[in-house]
Amino acid sequence: MSAAALTVCGALAAACGVMPGTSAPSASTIKVMTWAPENTRATNMPGMPATARAYARWVNAGGGIDGRDLQVVTCNDTNDSSGARDCAQRAVDEGVVAVVGSYSQFGRATLPTLEAAGIPFIGGYGVTPIEFTSPASYPVHGGQPALMAGLGRQLADRCAQVTLVRPDTTAGDALPPQIDAGLAAGRRGPVDDVRAPEDASEYTAEARRSLTRARTEPGTGNCVAAALGERTHTFFDSFRRIRAGHTPVRVGSVIGSVDQSVVDRAGGASGPYEGALISAWYPVATDRRWGTMREVIREHAFEDNRVDPTDAGAQTTWVAYTVLKQVVESLDGGEVSARTVRRALDGGLTVGTGGLTPPLRWRFEDLLAMNDHPRIVNADVTFQTVRDGRLVAARRGFVNVSDTLEHSGRPG
Incomplete structure (x- = not known):
């Protein structure tokens, strides 16, 4: 009976609480979250969580990140402060090591919660000033x-x-x-x-x-x-x-x-x-530097029309997960937690994105001398x-x- 239950769970992963394209939580799983508004009357960015899931399917098909499976938890912030706050609290409750490649117009409802829990926010869309002032935020572009x-x-x-x-x-x-x-x-x-x-x-x-x-x-x-x-x-x-x-x-x-x-x-x-x-923020979508992303979309999101390689949200999510991957690899098999991820980012790790951005680094001396947006490290x-x-x-x-x-x- 146990073997049968496991077989059913493997076939219906989503029904067992695991996002399609990710693995069940384990000691060797890296759990992260991506949030964005979906199905609202105003701004909707469904391509960002969809891109995150496609990225997870891709890296897990190749053995994961440094031998660890990537599990992506997604959340709909509903384009209001209450929904955004719920997503941030869920990230804490789920014990994610980072929130990656996300969009919200309600940064003041999310980032204080992440700060208190020590969870890094990597690659937000940059529509709120707090994304460029919060010490928990690691933007990949100038918003x-x-x-x-x-x-x-x-x-x-x-x-x-x-x-x-x-x-x-x-x-x-x-x-x-x-x-x-x-x-x-x-x-x-x-x-x-x-x-x-x-x-x-x-x-x-x-x-x-x-x-x-x-x-x-x-x-x-x-x-x-x-x-x-x-x-x-x-x-x-x-x-x-x-x-x-x-x-x-x-x-x-x-x-x-x-x-x-x-x-x-x-x-x-x-x-x-x-x-x-x-x-x-980035080169035009037809630029050869987007070649890997386009290939991943073809192979791992070919039936999901929410994933558009010309969409800036999907592109930002791709760049943000590129950062995450290099951070995890820099830990060289050590503990992957919110604390170690932030320590690597604060410690001067330089991340390359294949020319989609300049090299990214978040040391104090790399920050922009701008009172309102000091966390900007890429103003290109x-x-x-x-x-x-x-x-x-x-x-x-x-x-x-x-x-x-x-x-x-x-x-x-």
Whole structure:
């Protein structure tokens, strides 16, 4: 009977409390958590936990990480503070060694709990300031501050005036000063700030307002930027319907609000994103440096349409698990716990990501000299554009915006 029960459990792992693609907990298991909002009315990032599960299936098929199986526990933060707090508490209750490659707009509801338990937070999406101030946080990119500063720097070369359409939320309040820092570096004035609901079904009023400058000041090279997450497509759909008859306006956005799948759904080369300027953390999704990730998706997530290699959330989760893997390997067969993982990260371990980011290291001397975001260790961004319906590099290599962020003098 025991053998039969084990056979059933092996066939129906999820029913026995084990995520598909992971192994049952044991002394040689590394348990981690990835959380993100799913099935909400506003922001949803289902590709991040799905990517984490695919990564676990891949490494476990190859013998695990340094001989240990990787078990991934996932949690839906429901895009509210209560759900986020529940995910953080579950991470403590599950005894995970790290929270890896996750997204939440409610960092103040999660990171204090992780800090108290000594659990490291590796590779968050970077939408809340506490991700760049908490000693438990180990970001792999510069978050929204770097993206917005990079977008401002891009637009400054092309635009006399920029209008920014952004969520009317606490997280959205941080965006205008961040893009202003990039615009100021290009000797441009601050944005016209247009607030918008983050869960609207149409944005006609906001689109009309964003076009006001272009109508009253024709020929001055005005631009409209939108950073509304997955509602960015909804905004530009409204924008496209009413822009006819207006002075041509260049548009811009950031990766995460726009990716290749969004451009495709909007009509590709004939859609509103053609010619758009996009700021991103990583190389374009077609770059050969994403080859391993694409192969893993084909082999271990081929039936899961939530995993999109062009999605910045999935890419961030991949990079974060790359960090975790190298941290565990650096322990050379020793104890893997929240304490030893943090000690390795704080001790100067340098992590390579195959060129997807610069080498990452979280020593005190590697941190950005920025009061509001001192935990940033990677302020590199890439400049991309939509050409013939495809997201391509607008400039070779990375652009470092650390000076822009350090000298912004504005809250983020």
